[in-house]
Amino acid sequence: MEKLGLAARAKGSSAAEIEQVAVSSAAVLSSGSAPPAQTPPILPADAGTQSPAPSAASDSKSGFTSRIILTTYPNQIGINPLPMEWGAADPLQRGPVTVSRAPSTIRRRNAIGAHGGSYSIYYALALASKELDPDHKPDFTNTEPAADIGPFPQWADKKKIVSMDPLGHLVPWTFKDIIQKENVDLRPTIAITKAHMKLPELEESVRSGRLVPDGKVCLNSSGELNVTKVAVEPVWYLPGVAERFGIDEGTLRRSLFEHTGGMYPELITRSDIKVFLPPIGGLTVYCFGDPAKMSAPESKLALRIHDECNGSDVFGSDICTCRPYLIFGIEEAVKEAQNGGSGVVIYFRKEGRALGEVTKYLVYNARKRGEDRASDYFKRTENIAGVKDMRFQALMPDILHWLGITKIDRMLSMSNMKHDAIVGQGIPILERVELPESWIPADSRVEIDAKITAGYFTAGHRMTAEELEAVQGRTWEE
Numbered sequence: 001m002e003k004l005g006l007a008a009r010a011k012g013s014s015a016a017e018i019e020q021v022a023v024s025s026a027a028v029l030s031s032g033s034a035p036p037a038q039t040p041p042i043l044p045a046d047a048g049t050q051s052p053a054p055s056a057a058s059d060s061k062s063g064f065t066s067r068i069i070l071t072t073y074p075n076q077i078g079i080n081p082l083p084m085e086w087g088a089a090d091p092l093q094r095g096p097v098t099v100s101r102a103p104s105t106i107r108r109r110n111a112i113g114a115h116g117g118s119y120s121i122y123y124a125l126a127l128a129s130k131e132l133d134p135d136h137k138p139d140f141t142n143t144e145p146a147a148d149i150g151p152f153p154q155w156a157d158k159k160k161i162v163s164m165d166p167l168g169h170l171v172p173w174t175f176k177d178i179i180q181k182e183n184v185d186l187r188p189t190i191a192i193t194k195a196h197m198k199l200p201e202l203e204e205s206v207r208s209g210r211l212v213p214d215g216k217v218c219l220n221s222s223g224e225l226n227v228t229k230v231a232v233e234p235v236w237y238l239p240g241v242a243e244r245f246g247i248d249e250g251t252l253r254r255s256l257f258e259h260t261g262g263m264y265p266e267l268i269t270r271s272d273i274k275v276f277l278p279p280i281g282g283l284t285v286y287c288f289g290d291p292a293k294m295s296a297p298e299s300k301l302a303l304r305i306h307d308e309c310n311g312s313d314v315f316g317s318d319i320c321t322c323r324p325y326l327i328f329g330i331e332e333a334v335k336e337a338q339n340g341g342s343g344v345v346i347y348f349r350k351e352g353r354a355l356g357e358v359t360k361y362l363v364y365n366a367r368k369r370g371e372d373r374a375s376d377y378f379k380r381t382e383n384i385a386g387v388k389d390m391r392f393q394a395l396m397p398d399i400l401h402w403l404g405i406t407k408i409d410r411m412l413s414m415s416n417m418k419h420d421a422i423v424g425q426g427i428p429i430l431e432r433v434e435l436p437e438s439w440i441p442a443d444s445r446v447e448i449d450a451k452i453t454a455g456y457f458t459a460g461h462r463m464t465a466e467e468l469e470a471v472q473g474r475t476w477e478e
């Protein structure tokens, strides 16, 4: 019971505690979240800065702090966030995103959530099952970025980058002194590496003569590619995210709190903390050719923005155009790089229009048990999910700003939502490139024709409602 001090006390004063949490988020934000009168200190005042006494600050066997901290408040004794100014040009003035709950760092947090996006849950499992030593400190020797990207002026514009940390790849090195002096656990949220990749379709592209190996970008007759890859975990600057969606910050914070099962009470109690690492998937950039050319205005850029579709991308389902468009995007990106420009494919973990695979398969069933007509395509999803799409492209252009991209010569996408989001962020798109007819699987006509009628780009024919009704997919029996 001793270890549950705060929880036990909270029971006794639960009315006050709950009242504090239950006040409207707008009020919390404007009032500056005064802590309840008897909020206990988060940790002994001396914990964290030096080496804390294990009995006071942490239980070395479990790796947990000795009190369960249900939430924290600004100005609470022991709370001392590392300074952070989102959008500041000087990295030291900007400050490091600090989110770890390690005993040495918990008082210094200036961000809510956890590292790793959706994988943060596996981190918790690894600690709980004692697979992971809670005192493990990452050794970042030789993990430096394999290519230089930036810095770009966009990195210091808090309207342009709101959903990733522009300094995320530099953390262990830029903030080395802070890590040492303050004894804090800071980790990268971006990593940059180099690799070769091999796709069976590209071997065919070489065989058919569409792609010619040059020994640099496309290495050989098996279509092997040289690629620079960037993995990015989400880091949200909440005022900026709210602004992109045209909502107020309090509404955003309240909704995130409620619909993650109350997982992050600091969204409500810590209005002083503006950064949140959400438990969602991130993105990967695949860059073909010299990475420096992505941001060079004189170099042509071909770009595909691709949202995850595991069934097609990996497992070859023919019900949609996802893998064909992904491969087409890679092939066109490679050609642009071979022509002296730059080719980029960005892959977002937003499975099934960010509705997930369960919803997606329910929709497939409803389609195939019905008549699977293109005219009913979006209605099927709306009936089940309530919306056509939850990918919300509003945050997507951040990665383009981060890469220093200021214009797109060839956009390898037909999506009007992606187009509008990018152009809305001030990045012009000079040409839109459709997926050629010959790349479209027969059963995916329902999807692509429905999308074209709904506003997807085409230089060809946009079907009328009657024509759309005649487009039908395969049934289960066929």
Ligand SMILES: [Zn+2]
Pocket (backbone or CB within 6 Å): 309, 312, 313, 320, 321, 322, 323
């Ligand atoms: Zn798909």
